[in-house]
Amino acid sequence: MSEIRMLKTFLAIEKHGTMAAAADRIALTHAAVGAQMRTLERVCQRQLFDRSGRSIQLNNAGRSIIEQARTVVAAYDSLLRGVADTHDIEGSITIGSTASSMGFLAANVILLKVAYPGLNVRLSHGSSADLERQVRVGAIDAAVIVGEPRTTTLPELWEDLYEEPLVLLANPAIAPDEASVSSLLKRYPFLGFEPASLTGTHVTSLLRRLRVEVSPVLEMNSIAAIADLVRQNVGISIVPRLRHAAWSEDPLLCVKPIPGTTWRRHIGWYEFGRQPRATAIVKQQLLTVLAK
Template identity: 85%
Template structure:
């Protein structure tokens, strides 16, 4: 039931989820009505042409992913702990490499015979490497897709867009739009998925900016903001300690709804080994 629920969120519609789960549309609808009875609340908005997750449905997504991951781990059983061996190569973008590496290290004790090699790159390059078989899986920035190929997309977490500024240039009473109009702007690479959404957000805010430079590294942008070079709009990195940084503030932006999706992508070449890494990541996110 929870797998079907997650498939609806991932693929956008009950019909697409039914195809993915090899169920009839009626069976998917019946499962979701049962899930709503179990949760004692409505999880879907049925007022429009298509059925969409409502706020209550979105609020249990992370817990549903955790339960499914825990169930899969239970089925593998204790006997599998020392039975997985060999080498897998997992890629990640620079902004998510720290999260991936920290969790791979935790696998050394329970899976001593499993060797996980790490590599980094841009999301398009890592996606290409997974498809070509150069690497086994990757943590990338992408919208999950529906596909008939033996590939798997699973959303790990999301990062909202925020205004990143130096406290010296952003007093509490100043609005986001006024700050964008007053100070130099450091742009996120316009051709990237994130850059396109930043451009769209600036258009909705009716703010025209001329970036002093464009970069595709949030860490590099943050360092320039610390040096008071300018401010920027970037994803609020889930695993960055910005709240403890005296030279950075991350302000929420009114009217922004898009959240940068960080997803797990693989082609099913070494499913047992990659599942161990993926489930470790999901468990860490749940914690």
């Protein structure tokens, strides 16, 4: 990048006052500095120095491009630092996730290996409450968990990633298009979401607003397991619509929106205390994919 070298020499002359002083500071001969500046003038198609006196000085045209030269050099140096940073990110970190978000997290961690070959991300799964506790005691570096929106300050950090609305999940064999949510809930066995969980409390509140009484045949804290039982036509359920599950293309699942429901399950990034720089890389990867 000869143009960048010339600009750096040009800025050294402006800083130190003369070509001779600049040459001494940047370890070039006076002749080499002079040759670079004549080349820079040809590139810019204008004279940048006043050579009429005993010493060579910047003229008005030269002074007019100083800030632009600084901007270009700074951008180039920033680019090089970015490339260096890519190779400097290495070592091991551990990121936790709930079961329903693990596929999303794992897929993006795999993508990061291309850009950051020295980075080793270990994955851990568990409940949101357990993962948050592990983050706070330093057992893991960060986690993708379920939680309500919160305003946090360092050392605690919560950042919303995405939301999932509650939907009714049924087997298409028992759920014609014209069937209402209430009629299906009254007619078929109900597969409940664990009532003590955050999602479970909102499902219970929704059923109360719908004025529907259900007697769950079982209660689970796994959306994937509930969806599999629905596929087998064991019953129906109200669950968050997983953002990264292709339910709409599944011939054994019927997904019905629930009129009047406003609550959304919030999936967020949680970390605590001073974290390795690599955790920010993982978080940014998730946010970049979600923004597409």
